[in-house]
Amino acid sequence: MxxxxxxxxxxxxxxxxxxxADHYWDLFYRRNQDRFFKDRHYFEAEFPQLLAARTVLEVGCGAGNTVFPLLELNPGASIYACDFAPSAVGLVRAHPAYATTAGRVHAFVADITADDLTVHVPPGCVDACTMVFVLSAIAPEAMPRVLRRVARTLRPGAQLLFRDYAAGxxxxxxxxxxxxxxxxxxxxxxxxxxxxxxxxxxxxxxxxxx
Incomplete structure (x- = not known):
């Protein structure tokens, strides 16, 4: 094309x-709350690795459209969820299921282009990391740096599960x-x-x- x-x-x-960039995404979630993106119920078919993962990192968690459907499929998983829009992280923490997960979901604010994720996520502990429509929101020149930061949280053999927009x-x-x-x-x-x-x-x- x-x-x-x-x-x-x-x-x-x-x-x-x-x-x-963080300001514009924060305004996005203030404006749309949890009404814009739909909950993602395709993981069992598309990312079956998540069903057996004990520790998951959700990068760009938004309003929790991945976090809470995943907990239904894998109720024993521990999930670290980050977003650089404070309003998005606030929506995750305000979700009724957040308080009933017995601490299995830890949502935090982070700029993955600049912050050290291991401040919140123990290094080498993550079995699977999801990045769903996340890298597309980042300048191309910053993408390698982002992936290196994410990689520090992954255990050997872990997988990064990626879905995003395609040219055309x-x-x-x-x-x-x-x-x-x-x-x-x-x-x-x-x-x-x-x-x-x-x-x-x-x-x-x-x-x-x-």
Whole structure:
């Protein structure tokens, strides 16, 4: 797919979206609460590894759309859940099931591009890490750094389970429409609310750098 490269978002605005990414996602969850994303009930079919995992790290937990369906499938799991939007973490902690999990869910605020996750998650303890529509919200140049930070929490043989947007998606076509000043870089766009989205190809060269 040939992407429209002009007009791009001016550099000073692109820098603002990078510097205030947490602010825009915090506003997103304040505005939408738990009404935007649906609970994810496809893990048994798509990520069966989660059914046997004793310790799970959910990166970009949002309002808990992964955390609480997963607890239903694997009630014995311990789940660390992080997001860099404080309002999202507040929604997880306010969920009725959070108080009844006997401490098996630990939700915390973290910027995975900058923070050391092992402050909250013991290093080398995680059996499976989920990143569902998370990396797409991060600048491409920061993705290898993010994965290295996540890797410090994983035990040998653990798996990172990833789902995200693909290049050619209808949403990308709308964002790249002629005349829209929403492109930050190749396959990388800003939405009207300040949140960002990267659209992946099947082979991403940055993975080799992690």
């Amino acid at each position: 040939d992407l429209v490269k002009d007009p791009q978002v001016p550099a000073h605005l692109a820098a603002k979206y990078e510097a205030r 998606d209808l949403a990308e076509e709308r964002l790249s429409s002629q005349g829209r000043q929403q492109q930050l870089g190749p396959n990388f766009y800003v939405r009207w609310d300040g949140t960002r989205a990267f659209y992946f190809t099947e082979v991403c060269g940055w993975l080799g750098a992690c």
